[in-house]
Amino acid sequence: MMIGRRSVVALGIGSVATAISHRAFAGGDDLLDTAYINAKVWTGAGPNVRTDAIGVKGDRIAAIGADAVRARTGKRTRIVDLQGAFVTPGFIDPHVHFVKASIMMSQASLRDAANPKEFVERVAAAAKALPKGQWLEGGNWDQDRWGGEMPHRKWIDAVTPDTPVAVIRYDLHMLLLNSLALKLVGIDRNSVAPPGGVIERDADGEPTGIVKDASKDMVLRAIGQKTDAQIDAAARNGIALALSKGVTQVHPTEKELVSFDCTRRLHARGEIGIRFRHYLPLQDWEAQTALIAREGRGDDWVHWGGCKVAFDGSLGSRTAKFYEPYHDDPTTRGIIVTDPVDLRRWIAGADKAGLQVTTHAIGDEANDIVLDTLAAVAAANGPRDRRFRVEHVQHMKPHAIPRFKAQNVIASVQPYHAIDDGRWAVRRIGEKRLETSFAFGSLVRSGAHVCMGSDWPVAPMDPFTGLDAAVNRETLDDKHPDGWHPEQRVTLAQALRCYTHEGAYAAFHDGKTGVIAPGHFADFAVMDQDLFAIDSHLLKRTTVLRTVVGGVQRFG
Incomplete structure (x- = not known):
């Protein structure tokens, strides 16, 4: 039968659209729901693999390329x-x-406070806007913007x-x-920090107001959570932000179940919008195993079956x-947040139960201990497609770099951290250790x-700033125009693959997302x-x- 003219949803009607609109076609069961034409498509199937059209049926890509798409276009196909968009x-x-980052979108921001005076002024303004007695949270402050002096409660x-x-430092x-906050949570000169935590004190032994890692978590538990309604409202804003940046899938890697519970609620109401792969607390791996026995592992929108644990702290806090x-505090080499015995026992149990495990490791000793632990567990539990991950992988001895390929461990890195920390990292650990820090190029070239990703809210949930950081490595202070340790730059095609296919692989979602190909979910960004x-x-x-x-346009 002849197919008449149909509407073209677009910025205009090109020659390809006109050709499609007058085409005859038989066999309605194979017709596309939507045909995206006249495009410059990087499919992700290889560094230089391009096409010019995408055909969608249901929630999947059904065809790519103008000829294949044209062949399955009918009168009900939306064109x-x-x-020429990319x-x-x-x-x-x-x-x-x-959820933490989504909530912080509406809280006080101290990230770009340039000096202590501005820091105090912003805190004062934020406090004035709150009802008496309500906690002032948020922050994302960065003491290295004003030379490194740590803020003090007396400020x-x-x-x-x-x-x-x-208020939290931007590294979380x-x-x-x-x-007042110290009094409410019961911290005084006699308080003992929990294992894996730090309570900083002044020369008189009094708390300065700075608490780190496990001590920070103790405070956050005392403050308590927002209501479900507040959390869900914030998460909707976070989802909207992700979609506006072309992000279609995220992996929350948190100590709490807040994001997990929130996304399940949103999904039940049909408000999810992007895909979530959750990594739940490793110490609770048995509870997750029981959950899987009862309910399975979720679906392609909200999925679980992974565990995350923090082994050390951060460079900025001197706890990695x-x-x-x-170099700037010879009294410390950092801290271990999770006892190595517990780390080995928990990873072994979770892995044996078929759960994926990812471990936060930033310092060079932390990365070695984690890689040693992962190797021991894999040897003890036997071969399987386990896809161990290490989060951050920021600072390594040279011998650690090839271990990721050799052990088939995924390096989950955040390029923005390199151009951010690169402003001041030499003060922390000196130039020599930085030669194999944020070693993205070496890791990629090793195979x-x-x-x-981003580590949002530590860095912006914006793939384009991350791509820029990975490709150019110019620090935020503009002091490295040729790149900070430029030997660790990657090509644009390599970086894009890390933001797409490799992210899917890291979540056992390869074959479903990460590539524009027939049979994959129709998840793509137009820019x-x-x-x-360029x-x-x-x-x-x-x-x-x-x-x-x-297959649904959710932004634009």
Whole structure:
């Protein structure tokens, strides 16, 4: 039968659309629901694999290429002319603190406070806007913006007499509390930090207000959670932000179940929008095993079956675990957050139960201990497709780099951390150790699986800033125009693969997402410039025009 003219949803009607609109076709069961035509598509199937059209049926890609798409276009097919726009697989962010970051979107921001005076002024303004007695949270402060002096409770006590303050450093490893907050949570000069935690004290033995790692978590538990309604509202904003950046899948890697519970609620109400692969607390692996026995592992929108644990702290907080002392504090080599005996026991149990395990490791000694533990567990439990992951992998001895490929351990890294920490990292650990820090290029060239993400809210949930960081490595202070340790740069195609296919592989989602190919979910991002055709310094200026997840346009 002849097919008449049909509507074209687009910015205009191109010649391909006109040809399709007058085409005759028989066999309605094979017709596409939507045909995206006149596009510049990087499929992710290889560094230079391109096509020009995507055909969608249901929630899957059914055809790629103008001829294949045209052959399955019928009168009910919705045609979208992309007018030459650039398309990639949907970006996957393998490391986010999703609900925490979503809530922080509406909290006080101290990230760009340039000096202590501005820091105090912002805290004062935020406290003034809150009801008396309500906790002031948020923060994301960065003391290295004003030379490295740590904030002190005395800075803010006078401007927050009735407001308990617990504002977090941007690495999420330490809090600043005012005196009222210290009193409310019961921290004084006699308090003992829990294992894996630090309570900083002044020369008189009094708490300065700075608490780190396990001590920080103790404070957050005392503050308590938001209501479900507040959490869900914040998460909707986080989902909207992700979609506006072309992000179609995220992996929350959190100590709490807040994101897990929230996304299950949103999914039940049909409000999910992007895909979630959850990594639940490793110490609770038996509870997750019982959950899987009762309910399975979720579905392709909200999925679980992975565990995460933090082994050490962060470089900025001087709690990442190194072999040698910190240059700017020789009294410490960092801390171990999780006892190595517990680490081995928990990973062994979770792995034997068929769960995937990922471990936070930043310092060089921490990475070695974690890799040793993963090797021992794999040997004891026997061969299987386990896909162990290590989160951050920031600082390594040279011998550790080839171990990721050799042990088939995934390196889950965050390129933005390199250009951020690169402003001041030399003060912490000196130049020598930085030669194999943030070693993205070495890891990729070794053949290891490397996925790239943000660690939102530690860094922006914006793949374009991450791509820029991976490709250019220019630090945020503009002091390394040729790249900070430029030998660790990667190509754009390598970085894009790390943000797409490798993110899918890291979640056992390869074959479903991460590549634009028939049979995969129709998850892709449309943007205003061809990333391969522009100067790499313009990557950050990319605008997402539309984001499609599961065959549905959810942004743009």
